[in-house]
Amino acid sequence: SATAQVVHSAGRRFIVSPVPEARLKEQ
Amino acid sequence: AEDTGVRVELAEEDDGKKASIALKLWVEDHKKLKGKYKESGAIEFTFDLEKEVPEVVAQEMVESGLFHESDGKTVGKSIRDRVALIKWRRERTVSAAA
Numbered sequence A: 001s002a003t004a005q006v007v008h009s010a011g012r013r014f015i016v017s018p019v020p021e022a023r024l025k026e027q
Numbered sequence B: 001a002e003d004t005g006v007r008v009e010l011a012e013e014d015d016g017k018k019a020s021i022a023l024k025l026w027v028e029d030h031k032k033l034k035g036k037y038k039e040s041g042a043i044e045f046t047f048d049l050e051k052e053v054p055e056v057v058a059q060e061m062v063e064s065g066l067f068h069e070s071d072g073k074t075v076g077k078s079i080r081d082r083v084a085l086i087k088w089r090r091e092r093t094v095s096a097a098a
Helices: B054-063 B069-097
Strands: A004-007 A013-017 B006-010 B020-027 B042-048
Touching (some): B042 B054
Antiparallel strands (some): A004 A013, A013 B042, B020 B042
């Protein structure tokens, strides 16, 4: 899966997933 | 809000009541970051509007390896700006209802 979970030692969960292309600013 | 290169948006609809809300953060312009940024995607997390401090969450992202230490402040500011907007919208909704 392209989704990953990063759990901080304090217990907070960060869920990392791909950014849809349309939402990226044009460089 | 200032363009920090880091975008923070709601990851769920704000019902105006919940203290804890899901936010999504991603880098729009990596050139604005000081540290080398590893393309990892959008980071979704929950934030308690009443109890939490944006800079602390940003520091947790740094400690988790999602951002370089030198970008903690930028990430914290981006979260703070979005949180301020959410709170402002909520206050405005309450005022309008009254």
